[in-house]
Amino acid sequence: MSEFLDALIANPFLQYALLAGAMAGVACGVVGSYVVARRITYIAGGVAHCTLGGMGAARYFNVVHGWTFLHPLHGAAVAAVIAALIIGVVSLRAKQREDTVISALWAIGMAVGILFIAKTPGYYEDLMSYLFGNILLVSRQDLYLIAGLDVLVVGLGLLFYNKFLAVCFDEEFARLRGISVEFYYLLLLCLTALTVVVLVTVVGLIMVIALLTLPVAIAGHFANRLWHVMVAASLISIALTTGGLAVSYGPELPPGATTIALAGALYLLVVVGSRIRVLIRS
Protein backbone atom coordinates (compact mmCIF):
# COMPACT_ATOMS: atom_id res chain seq x y z
CA MET A 1 0.00 0.00 0.00
CA SER A 2 2.82 2.42 0.84
CA GLU A 3 4.28 1.59 -2.56
CA PHE A 4 1.02 2.86 -4.09
CA LEU A 5 1.10 6.03 -2.00
CA ASP A 6 4.68 6.80 -3.06
CA ALA A 7 3.75 6.18 -6.69
CA LEU A 8 0.66 8.38 -6.28
CA ILE A 9 2.73 11.33 -5.14
CA ALA A 10 5.29 10.82 -7.89
CA ASN A 11 2.99 10.14 -10.86
CA PRO A 12 0.41 12.58 -12.18
CA PHE A 13 -1.25 9.80 -14.19
CA LEU A 14 -2.16 8.04 -10.93
CA GLN A 15 -3.50 11.27 -9.49
CA TYR A 16 -5.64 11.75 -12.61
CA ALA A 17 -6.86 8.18 -12.30
CA LEU A 18 -7.76 8.69 -8.68
CA LEU A 19 -9.68 11.88 -9.49
CA ALA A 20 -11.48 10.26 -12.42
CA GLY A 21 -12.51 7.38 -10.16
CA ALA A 22 -13.77 9.72 -7.46
CA MET A 23 -15.80 11.80 -9.92
CA ALA A 24 -17.26 8.68 -11.47
CA GLY A 25 -18.16 7.51 -7.96
CA VAL A 26 -20.34 10.54 -7.26
CA ALA A 27 -22.22 10.20 -10.57
CA CYS A 28 -22.60 6.50 -9.85
CA GLY A 29 -24.08 7.11 -6.42
CA VAL A 30 -26.61 9.72 -7.54
CA VAL A 31 -27.74 8.32 -10.89
CA GLY A 32 -27.22 4.67 -9.93
CA SER A 33 -29.71 5.12 -7.07
CA TYR A 34 -32.39 6.24 -9.53
CA VAL A 35 -31.50 3.47 -11.98
CA VAL A 36 -31.82 0.78 -9.33
CA ALA A 37 -34.97 2.30 -7.81
CA ARG A 38 -36.67 2.59 -11.20
CA ARG A 39 -35.32 -0.84 -12.24
CA ILE A 40 -33.83 0.27 -15.52
CA THR A 41 -30.44 -1.42 -15.23
CA TYR A 42 -31.10 -3.34 -18.43
CA ILE A 43 -31.57 -0.03 -20.25
CA ALA A 44 -28.30 1.20 -18.76
CA GLY A 45 -26.64 -1.98 -20.05
CA GLY A 46 -27.95 -1.41 -23.56
CA VAL A 47 -26.83 2.21 -23.51
CA ALA A 48 -23.37 1.20 -22.26
CA HIS A 49 -22.83 -1.19 -25.15
CA CYS A 50 -24.04 1.39 -27.66
CA THR A 51 -21.22 3.69 -26.60
CA LEU A 52 -18.81 1.38 -28.45
CA GLY A 53 -20.39 2.51 -31.73
CA GLY A 54 -19.82 6.15 -30.82
CA MET A 55 -16.29 5.65 -29.55
CA GLY A 56 -15.34 3.54 -32.55
CA ALA A 57 -16.71 6.12 -34.99
CA ALA A 58 -15.05 9.04 -33.19
CA ARG A 59 -11.70 7.25 -33.08
CA TYR A 60 -11.96 6.31 -36.75
CA PHE A 61 -12.62 9.87 -37.92
CA ASN A 62 -9.96 11.13 -35.55
CA VAL A 63 -7.20 8.79 -36.78
CA VAL A 64 -8.12 8.12 -40.39
CA HIS A 65 -9.60 11.49 -41.42
CA GLY A 66 -7.64 13.67 -39.03
CA TRP A 67 -10.59 15.16 -37.16
CA THR A 68 -8.36 15.91 -34.19
CA PHE A 69 -11.03 17.80 -32.25
CA LEU A 70 -13.02 14.58 -31.95
CA HIS A 71 -12.42 12.58 -28.77
CA PRO A 72 -13.76 9.02 -28.29
CA LEU A 73 -15.70 10.27 -25.26
CA HIS A 74 -17.56 12.75 -27.51
CA GLY A 75 -18.67 9.84 -29.67
CA ALA A 76 -19.60 7.83 -26.59
CA ALA A 77 -21.73 10.65 -25.20
CA VAL A 78 -23.58 11.21 -28.48
CA ALA A 79 -24.19 7.48 -29.01
CA ALA A 80 -25.31 6.99 -25.40
CA VAL A 81 -27.81 9.85 -25.46
CA ILE A 82 -29.23 8.79 -28.84
CA ALA A 83 -29.59 5.19 -27.61
CA ALA A 84 -31.22 6.35 -24.37
CA LEU A 85 -33.72 8.51 -26.23
CA ILE A 86 -34.63 5.73 -28.68
CA ILE A 87 -35.13 3.23 -25.86
CA GLY A 88 -37.03 5.80 -23.79
CA VAL A 89 -39.43 6.78 -26.54
CA VAL A 90 -40.06 3.14 -27.48
CA SER A 91 -40.69 2.13 -23.87
CA LEU A 92 -43.13 5.03 -23.41
CA ARG A 93 -44.98 4.33 -26.65
CA ALA A 94 -44.95 0.53 -26.93
CA LYS A 95 -44.20 -1.03 -23.57
CA GLN A 96 -44.24 -4.65 -24.70
CA ARG A 97 -41.44 -4.21 -27.26
CA GLU A 98 -39.02 -2.49 -24.94
CA ASP A 99 -36.70 -5.43 -24.31
CA THR A 100 -36.49 -6.31 -27.99
CA VAL A 101 -35.41 -2.79 -28.85
CA ILE A 102 -32.85 -2.68 -26.05
CA SER A 103 -31.34 -5.99 -27.15
CA ALA A 104 -31.21 -4.85 -30.77
CA LEU A 105 -29.51 -1.53 -29.93
CA TRP A 106 -27.15 -3.36 -27.56
CA ALA A 107 -25.86 -5.58 -30.37
CA ILE A 108 -26.02 -3.03 -33.19
CA GLY A 109 -24.04 -0.51 -31.15
CA MET A 110 -21.31 -3.11 -30.57
CA ALA A 111 -21.28 -4.13 -34.24
CA VAL A 112 -20.92 -0.57 -35.49
CA GLY A 113 -18.12 0.03 -33.01
CA ILE A 114 -16.21 -3.08 -34.00
CA LEU A 115 -16.52 -2.25 -37.73
CA PHE A 116 -15.08 1.25 -37.21
CA ILE A 117 -12.34 0.01 -34.90
CA ALA A 118 -11.36 -2.73 -37.38
CA LYS A 119 -10.72 -0.02 -40.00
CA THR A 120 -8.68 2.12 -37.58
CA PRO A 121 -4.95 1.57 -37.00
CA GLY A 122 -4.21 0.44 -33.42
CA TYR A 123 -7.26 -1.81 -33.46
CA TYR A 124 -6.54 -4.10 -30.55
CA GLU A 125 -5.45 -1.57 -27.89
CA ASP A 126 -8.43 0.67 -28.58
CA LEU A 127 -10.92 -2.15 -28.39
CA MET A 128 -9.48 -3.45 -25.13
CA SER A 129 -9.51 -0.06 -23.46
CA TYR A 130 -13.11 0.64 -24.51
CA LEU A 131 -14.29 -2.74 -23.32
CA PHE A 132 -12.37 -2.95 -20.06
CA GLY A 133 -11.47 0.64 -19.19
CA ASN A 134 -8.22 2.58 -19.24
CA ILE A 135 -8.24 4.64 -16.10
CA LEU A 136 -4.43 4.76 -16.00
CA LEU A 137 -4.43 6.46 -19.41
CA VAL A 138 -6.76 9.28 -18.36
CA SER A 139 -5.24 12.56 -19.51
CA ARG A 140 -5.77 16.05 -18.13
CA GLN A 141 -8.06 16.76 -21.09
CA ASP A 142 -10.13 13.62 -20.34
CA LEU A 143 -10.38 14.77 -16.77
CA TYR A 144 -11.95 18.10 -17.78
CA LEU A 145 -14.46 16.27 -19.94
CA ILE A 146 -15.34 13.84 -17.15
CA ALA A 147 -15.63 16.73 -14.66
CA GLY A 148 -18.00 18.57 -16.99
CA LEU A 149 -20.23 15.54 -17.41
CA ASP A 150 -20.09 14.88 -13.68
CA VAL A 151 -21.25 18.38 -12.77
CA LEU A 152 -24.07 18.19 -15.33
CA VAL A 153 -25.30 14.76 -14.26
CA VAL A 154 -25.04 15.24 -10.51
CA GLY A 155 -26.40 18.80 -10.70
CA LEU A 156 -29.52 17.85 -12.64
CA GLY A 157 -29.93 14.64 -10.64
CA LEU A 158 -30.06 16.58 -7.37
CA LEU A 159 -31.94 19.62 -8.66
CA PHE A 160 -34.92 17.50 -9.72
CA TYR A 161 -34.65 15.04 -6.83
CA ASN A 162 -38.29 15.37 -5.72
CA LYS A 163 -39.61 14.89 -9.24
CA PHE A 164 -37.37 11.91 -10.00
CA LEU A 165 -38.26 10.30 -6.68
CA ALA A 166 -41.98 10.65 -7.39
CA VAL A 167 -41.65 9.39 -10.97
CA CYS A 168 -39.58 6.38 -9.86
CA PHE A 169 -41.87 5.57 -6.95
CA ASP A 170 -45.36 6.02 -8.41
CA GLU A 171 -45.58 7.21 -11.99
CA GLU A 172 -49.37 7.46 -12.14
CA PHE A 173 -49.61 9.63 -9.05
CA ALA A 174 -46.82 11.88 -10.32
CA ARG A 175 -48.75 12.33 -13.57
CA LEU A 176 -51.88 13.28 -11.64
CA ARG A 177 -49.93 15.97 -9.80
CA GLY A 178 -49.26 17.58 -13.17
CA ILE A 179 -45.69 16.33 -13.59
CA SER A 180 -44.59 15.50 -17.11
CA VAL A 181 -43.64 11.92 -16.38
CA GLU A 182 -42.40 11.39 -19.95
CA PHE A 183 -40.03 14.36 -19.75
CA TYR A 184 -38.49 13.28 -16.45
CA TYR A 185 -38.21 9.66 -17.58
CA LEU A 186 -36.32 10.70 -20.71
CA LEU A 187 -34.19 13.13 -18.71
CA LEU A 188 -33.33 10.33 -16.28
CA LEU A 189 -32.34 8.08 -19.20
CA CYS A 190 -30.11 10.84 -20.60
CA LEU A 191 -28.44 11.33 -17.21
CA THR A 192 -27.96 7.55 -17.06
CA ALA A 193 -26.39 7.64 -20.53
CA LEU A 194 -23.92 10.38 -19.55
CA THR A 195 -23.07 8.58 -16.31
CA VAL A 196 -22.34 5.49 -18.36
CA VAL A 197 -19.91 7.55 -20.46
CA VAL A 198 -18.06 8.68 -17.34
CA LEU A 199 -17.92 5.09 -16.09
CA VAL A 200 -16.71 3.67 -19.41
CA THR A 201 -13.39 5.43 -18.85
CA VAL A 202 -13.03 3.93 -15.41
CA VAL A 203 -14.11 0.31 -15.82
CA GLY A 204 -14.91 -0.10 -19.51
CA LEU A 205 -18.32 -0.55 -21.05
CA ILE A 206 -18.74 -4.22 -20.18
CA MET A 207 -18.41 -3.64 -16.44
CA VAL A 208 -20.34 -0.35 -16.24
CA ILE A 209 -23.47 -2.07 -14.96
CA ALA A 210 -21.65 -3.51 -11.97
CA LEU A 211 -20.39 -0.13 -10.81
CA LEU A 212 -23.79 1.46 -11.44
CA THR A 213 -25.70 -1.08 -9.37
CA LEU A 214 -23.45 -2.78 -6.79
CA PRO A 215 -22.63 0.30 -4.65
CA VAL A 216 -26.35 1.18 -4.60
CA ALA A 217 -27.28 -2.38 -3.69
CA ILE A 218 -24.73 -2.32 -0.85
CA ALA A 219 -25.95 1.09 0.35
CA GLY A 220 -29.56 -0.12 0.19
CA HIS A 221 -28.84 -2.47 3.07
CA PHE A 222 -28.09 0.42 5.39
CA ALA A 223 -30.21 3.32 4.18
CA ASN A 224 -33.96 3.75 3.91
CA ARG A 225 -34.32 7.04 2.10
CA LEU A 226 -33.22 7.57 -1.47
CA TRP A 227 -30.89 10.46 -0.73
CA HIS A 228 -29.23 8.49 2.05
CA VAL A 229 -28.65 5.72 -0.49
CA MET A 230 -27.13 8.30 -2.85
CA VAL A 231 -24.66 9.61 -0.28
CA ALA A 232 -23.70 6.13 0.90
CA ALA A 233 -23.41 4.72 -2.63
CA SER A 234 -21.22 7.66 -3.71
CA LEU A 235 -18.84 7.10 -0.81
CA ILE A 236 -18.77 3.34 -1.45
CA SER A 237 -18.08 3.90 -5.17
CA ILE A 238 -15.23 6.30 -4.41
CA ALA A 239 -13.79 3.80 -1.94
CA LEU A 240 -14.09 1.02 -4.52
CA THR A 241 -12.43 2.89 -7.42
CA THR A 242 -9.67 4.07 -5.10
CA GLY A 243 -9.29 0.60 -3.63
CA GLY A 244 -9.26 -0.91 -7.12
CA LEU A 245 -6.41 1.38 -8.14
CA ALA A 246 -4.41 0.74 -4.98
CA VAL A 247 -4.82 -3.03 -4.99
CA SER A 248 -4.11 -3.40 -8.70
CA TYR A 249 -1.05 -1.15 -8.78
CA GLY A 250 1.53 -3.41 -7.10
CA PRO A 251 0.74 -6.72 -8.84
CA GLU A 252 0.00 -4.91 -12.14
CA LEU A 253 -3.60 -6.11 -12.36
CA PRO A 254 -6.12 -4.39 -14.61
CA PRO A 255 -7.64 -1.67 -12.35
CA GLY A 256 -11.15 -1.81 -13.87
CA ALA A 257 -11.56 -5.52 -13.28
CA THR A 258 -9.99 -5.22 -9.82
CA THR A 259 -12.51 -2.51 -8.88
CA ILE A 260 -15.43 -4.64 -10.00
CA ALA A 261 -14.09 -7.72 -8.21
CA LEU A 262 -13.81 -5.66 -5.02
CA ALA A 263 -17.38 -4.38 -5.49
CA GLY A 264 -18.66 -7.92 -6.01
CA ALA A 265 -16.82 -9.18 -2.94
CA LEU A 266 -18.15 -6.34 -0.77
CA TYR A 267 -21.70 -6.92 -2.04
CA LEU A 268 -21.46 -10.63 -1.28
CA LEU A 269 -20.12 -9.86 2.18
CA VAL A 270 -22.99 -7.47 2.92
CA VAL A 271 -25.65 -9.88 1.62
CA VAL A 272 -24.28 -12.82 3.59
CA GLY A 273 -23.73 -10.59 6.64
CA SER A 274 -27.32 -9.34 6.68
CA ARG A 275 -28.63 -12.91 6.19
CA ILE A 276 -26.63 -14.04 9.19
CA ARG A 277 -27.88 -11.08 11.22
CA VAL A 278 -31.48 -12.00 10.40
CA LEU A 279 -30.84 -15.62 11.38
CA ILE A 280 -29.26 -14.65 14.70
CA ARG A 281 -32.14 -12.32 15.54
CA SER A 282 -34.86 -14.87 14.82
Add this chain to the structure above:
Amino acid sequence: MSQDPVITFRDVSFSYDGPSVLRDVNASINERDFVCVIGPNGGGKTTLIKLVIGLVKPQKGSVEVLGTSPDQARRRIGYMPQQVQFDPQFPVSVLDVVLMGRLGQGRVAGPYRRRDKTVALKALKEAGLADLQNRSLSSLSGGQRQRVLIARALACEPELLLLDEPTASLDPAVQDDLYALLRELNERLTVVIVSHDVGFVSAFFRSVLCVNHTAHMHPTNELDEQKVADMYGREVRLLHHDPVEHSGDGS
Protein backbone atom coordinates in the same frame (compact mmCIF):
# COMPACT_ATOMS: atom_id res chain seq x y z
CA MET B 1 -74.82 19.99 3.33
CA SER B 2 -74.84 21.78 0.02
CA GLN B 3 -76.44 20.12 -2.98
CA ASP B 4 -74.13 21.28 -5.77
CA PRO B 5 -72.85 18.35 -7.77
CA VAL B 6 -69.06 17.92 -7.60
CA ILE B 7 -69.04 15.21 -10.27
CA THR B 8 -71.48 15.03 -13.16
CA PHE B 9 -71.53 12.34 -15.88
CA ARG B 10 -73.60 13.27 -18.95
CA ASP B 11 -74.31 10.46 -21.45
CA VAL B 12 -70.82 9.06 -20.95
CA SER B 13 -69.73 6.05 -22.98
CA PHE B 14 -66.26 4.53 -22.91
CA SER B 15 -64.44 1.49 -24.28
CA TYR B 16 -60.83 0.29 -24.39
CA ASP B 17 -60.58 -0.74 -28.09
CA GLY B 18 -63.32 -3.33 -27.62
CA PRO B 19 -66.78 -3.84 -26.17
CA SER B 20 -67.94 -0.78 -24.28
CA VAL B 21 -67.05 -0.67 -20.60
CA LEU B 22 -69.53 2.11 -19.81
CA ARG B 23 -72.68 3.00 -21.78
CA ASP B 24 -74.73 6.18 -21.51
CA VAL B 25 -73.83 6.85 -17.92
CA ASN B 26 -75.78 9.69 -16.33
CA ALA B 27 -75.03 10.32 -12.69
CA SER B 28 -74.01 13.06 -10.34
CA ILE B 29 -72.37 13.17 -6.94
CA ASN B 30 -73.16 16.03 -4.60
CA GLU B 31 -70.81 18.03 -2.47
CA ARG B 32 -69.87 16.37 0.85
CA ASP B 33 -71.51 13.15 -0.11
CA PHE B 34 -69.89 9.92 1.09
CA VAL B 35 -70.27 7.58 -1.85
CA CYS B 36 -69.44 3.94 -2.30
CA VAL B 37 -69.06 2.75 -5.87
CA ILE B 38 -69.98 -0.91 -6.10
CA GLY B 39 -70.51 -3.41 -8.90
CA PRO B 40 -69.10 -6.64 -10.33
CA ASN B 41 -65.47 -6.88 -11.42
CA GLY B 42 -65.06 -5.70 -14.99
CA GLY B 43 -68.23 -3.62 -14.66
CA GLY B 44 -66.34 -0.33 -15.06
CA LYS B 45 -65.80 0.92 -11.49
CA THR B 46 -62.13 1.78 -11.90
CA THR B 47 -62.78 3.18 -15.38
CA LEU B 48 -65.38 5.51 -13.90
CA ILE B 49 -62.80 6.82 -11.42
CA LYS B 50 -60.22 7.20 -14.18
CA LEU B 51 -62.71 9.29 -16.13
CA VAL B 52 -63.10 11.59 -13.14
CA ILE B 53 -59.36 12.26 -12.87
CA GLY B 54 -58.94 12.44 -16.63
CA LEU B 55 -56.61 9.45 -16.98
CA VAL B 56 -58.98 8.26 -19.72
CA LYS B 57 -61.35 10.37 -21.86
CA PRO B 58 -64.96 9.46 -22.72
CA GLN B 59 -65.63 8.62 -26.38
CA LYS B 60 -69.09 10.09 -25.98
CA GLY B 61 -70.63 12.49 -23.48
CA SER B 62 -68.87 14.62 -20.90
CA VAL B 63 -67.57 14.50 -17.36
CA GLU B 64 -67.59 17.62 -15.22
CA VAL B 65 -65.61 17.71 -11.99
CA LEU B 66 -65.62 20.57 -9.47
CA GLY B 67 -67.28 22.78 -12.05
CA THR B 68 -64.64 22.22 -14.72
CA SER B 69 -62.96 19.55 -16.87
CA PRO B 70 -61.21 16.56 -15.23
CA ASP B 71 -57.82 17.81 -16.43
CA GLN B 72 -58.38 21.21 -14.84
CA ALA B 73 -59.80 19.75 -11.63
CA ARG B 74 -57.12 17.11 -11.24
CA ARG B 75 -54.92 19.02 -8.82
CA ARG B 76 -57.87 19.61 -6.50
CA ILE B 77 -58.54 15.87 -6.25
CA GLY B 78 -56.87 13.58 -3.76
CA TYR B 79 -56.60 10.21 -5.47
CA MET B 80 -55.53 6.88 -4.10
CA PRO B 81 -55.04 4.20 -6.76
CA GLN B 82 -56.03 0.57 -6.55
CA GLN B 83 -53.26 -1.62 -5.07
CA VAL B 84 -50.15 0.40 -5.63
CA GLN B 85 -47.49 -2.19 -6.39
CA PHE B 86 -44.65 -1.03 -4.21
CA ASP B 87 -41.20 -2.28 -4.66
CA PRO B 88 -40.76 -3.47 -1.05
CA GLN B 89 -37.10 -2.44 -1.17
CA PHE B 90 -37.78 1.08 -2.41
CA PRO B 91 -35.87 3.36 -0.06
CA VAL B 92 -38.47 5.94 0.88
CA SER B 93 -39.74 7.27 4.23
CA VAL B 94 -43.35 7.88 5.19
CA LEU B 95 -42.86 11.64 5.06
CA ASP B 96 -41.20 11.35 1.61
CA VAL B 97 -44.29 9.63 0.25
CA VAL B 98 -46.73 12.11 1.79
CA LEU B 99 -44.69 15.04 0.45
CA MET B 100 -45.31 13.73 -3.06
CA GLY B 101 -48.84 15.04 -2.58
CA ARG B 102 -47.30 18.54 -2.66
CA LEU B 103 -45.79 18.14 -6.12
CA GLY B 104 -47.00 20.38 -8.87
CA GLN B 105 -47.83 23.23 -6.48
CA GLY B 106 -45.17 25.78 -7.24
CA ARG B 107 -41.45 25.27 -7.50
CA VAL B 108 -40.21 23.48 -10.60
CA ALA B 109 -36.97 22.32 -9.03
CA GLY B 110 -35.15 22.23 -5.74
CA PRO B 111 -36.36 21.19 -2.30
CA TYR B 112 -39.90 21.41 -0.91
CA ARG B 113 -40.93 24.67 0.71
CA ARG B 114 -41.62 24.97 4.42
CA ARG B 115 -45.35 25.25 3.74
CA ASP B 116 -45.29 21.93 1.86
CA LYS B 117 -43.77 20.27 4.92
CA THR B 118 -46.38 21.84 7.21
CA VAL B 119 -49.24 20.59 5.03
CA ALA B 120 -47.70 17.10 4.77
CA LEU B 121 -47.22 16.85 8.53
CA LYS B 122 -50.80 17.96 9.10
CA ALA B 123 -52.02 15.28 6.67
CA LEU B 124 -49.94 12.67 8.49
CA LYS B 125 -51.43 13.71 11.80
CA GLU B 126 -54.93 13.57 10.37
CA ALA B 127 -54.29 10.05 9.09
CA GLY B 128 -53.05 9.08 12.54
CA LEU B 129 -49.44 8.56 11.50
CA ALA B 130 -47.72 11.49 13.19
CA ASP B 131 -45.21 9.28 15.04
CA LEU B 132 -44.29 7.22 11.97
CA GLN B 133 -43.06 10.02 9.71
CA ASN B 134 -39.43 8.91 9.66
CA ARG B 135 -40.10 5.18 9.32
CA SER B 136 -39.39 3.53 5.99
CA LEU B 137 -42.49 2.60 4.05
CA SER B 138 -41.37 -1.01 3.75
CA SER B 139 -41.41 -1.44 7.54
CA LEU B 140 -45.13 -0.62 7.86
CA SER B 141 -48.13 -2.94 7.99
CA GLY B 142 -50.69 -3.05 5.18
CA GLY B 143 -53.16 -0.87 7.07
CA GLN B 144 -50.50 1.70 7.90
CA ARG B 145 -49.44 1.85 4.25
CA GLN B 146 -53.00 2.54 3.17
CA ARG B 147 -53.08 5.37 5.69
CA VAL B 148 -49.85 6.73 4.23
CA LEU B 149 -51.50 6.81 0.81
CA ILE B 150 -54.56 8.54 2.25
CA ALA B 151 -52.25 11.07 3.92
CA ARG B 152 -50.53 11.60 0.55
CA ALA B 153 -53.94 12.26 -1.03
CA LEU B 154 -54.78 14.69 1.81
CA ALA B 155 -51.49 16.51 1.32
CA CYS B 156 -52.86 17.61 -2.06
CA GLU B 157 -55.33 19.73 -0.03
CA PRO B 158 -58.16 18.21 -2.06
CA GLU B 159 -61.81 19.15 -2.27
CA LEU B 160 -62.63 15.65 -3.41
CA LEU B 161 -61.13 12.38 -2.23
CA LEU B 162 -61.22 9.38 -4.58
CA LEU B 163 -60.09 6.00 -3.28
CA ASP B 164 -60.00 2.89 -5.44
CA GLU B 165 -60.49 -0.20 -3.27
CA PRO B 166 -58.62 1.15 -0.27
CA THR B 167 -59.45 -1.88 1.88
CA ALA B 168 -58.84 -4.71 -0.59
CA SER B 169 -56.13 -6.50 1.40
CA LEU B 170 -56.91 -5.41 4.95
CA ASP B 171 -58.37 -7.39 7.81
CA PRO B 172 -61.84 -6.30 9.05
CA ALA B 173 -60.72 -4.44 12.17
CA VAL B 174 -58.27 -2.36 10.14
CA GLN B 175 -60.94 -1.75 7.49
CA ASP B 176 -63.27 -0.37 10.18
CA ASP B 177 -60.53 2.00 11.40
CA LEU B 178 -60.01 3.20 7.87
CA TYR B 179 -63.70 3.81 7.25
CA ALA B 180 -63.95 5.68 10.55
CA LEU B 181 -61.10 7.91 9.40
CA LEU B 182 -62.81 8.50 6.07
CA ARG B 183 -66.07 9.38 7.77
CA GLU B 184 -64.19 12.02 9.78
CA LEU B 185 -62.70 13.41 6.59
CA ASN B 186 -66.18 13.44 5.07
CA GLU B 187 -67.03 16.24 7.53
CA ARG B 188 -65.19 18.59 5.18
CA LEU B 189 -64.63 16.67 1.93
CA THR B 190 -66.59 14.78 -0.66
CA VAL B 191 -65.39 11.18 -0.44
CA VAL B 192 -65.85 8.57 -3.15
CA ILE B 193 -64.69 5.01 -2.59
CA VAL B 194 -64.64 2.05 -4.94
CA SER B 195 -65.33 -1.22 -3.20
CA HIS B 196 -66.70 -4.65 -3.89
CA ASP B 197 -67.24 -5.09 -0.21
CA VAL B 198 -71.01 -4.72 -0.29
CA GLY B 199 -71.42 -5.62 3.36
CA PHE B 200 -70.04 -2.25 4.40
CA VAL B 201 -72.26 -0.16 2.26
CA SER B 202 -75.25 0.40 4.46
CA ALA B 203 -73.19 0.86 7.60
CA PHE B 204 -70.89 3.65 6.51
CA PHE B 205 -71.95 5.47 3.39
CA ARG B 206 -74.56 8.06 2.53
CA SER B 207 -74.95 6.97 -1.09
CA VAL B 208 -74.13 4.06 -3.31
CA LEU B 209 -73.27 4.31 -6.97
CA CYS B 210 -74.01 0.97 -8.61
CA VAL B 211 -71.86 0.46 -11.71
CA ASN B 212 -72.30 -2.35 -14.19
CA HIS B 213 -71.65 -0.85 -17.65
CA THR B 214 -74.22 1.73 -16.68
CA ALA B 215 -74.55 3.57 -13.37
CA HIS B 216 -77.28 4.30 -10.86
CA MET B 217 -77.12 6.37 -7.71
CA HIS B 218 -79.00 5.27 -4.58
CA PRO B 219 -79.14 6.62 -1.06
CA THR B 220 -77.87 3.77 1.14
CA ASN B 221 -81.20 3.33 2.94
CA GLU B 222 -82.86 2.46 -0.38
CA LEU B 223 -80.47 -0.30 -1.23
CA ASP B 224 -81.96 -3.78 -0.95
CA GLU B 225 -81.08 -7.24 -2.15
CA GLN B 226 -83.24 -7.02 -5.23
CA LYS B 227 -81.43 -3.89 -6.47
CA VAL B 228 -78.01 -5.41 -5.90
CA ALA B 229 -79.07 -8.70 -7.51
CA ASP B 230 -80.38 -6.81 -10.54
CA MET B 231 -77.13 -5.02 -10.90
CA TYR B 232 -74.87 -8.04 -10.47
CA GLY B 233 -77.17 -10.07 -12.70
CA ARG B 234 -77.14 -12.96 -10.27
CA GLU B 235 -78.30 -14.01 -6.84
CA VAL B 236 -76.37 -12.20 -4.10
CA ARG B 237 -76.98 -11.60 -0.42
CA LEU B 238 -76.34 -8.35 1.39
CA LEU B 239 -74.48 -8.74 4.63
CA HIS B 240 -75.35 -6.07 7.14
CA HIS B 241 -72.51 -4.90 9.24
CA ASP B 242 -73.67 -4.63 12.83
CA PRO B 243 -71.54 -2.99 15.48
CA VAL B 244 -71.23 -6.28 17.39
CA GLU B 245 -67.99 -8.25 17.41
CA HIS B 246 -67.97 -10.97 14.78
CA SER B 247 -65.53 -12.99 12.77
CA GLY B 248 -65.18 -13.37 9.02
CA ASP B 249 -64.64 -10.49 6.63
CA GLY B 250 -68.23 -10.20 5.46
CA SER B 251 -67.58 -10.22 1.74
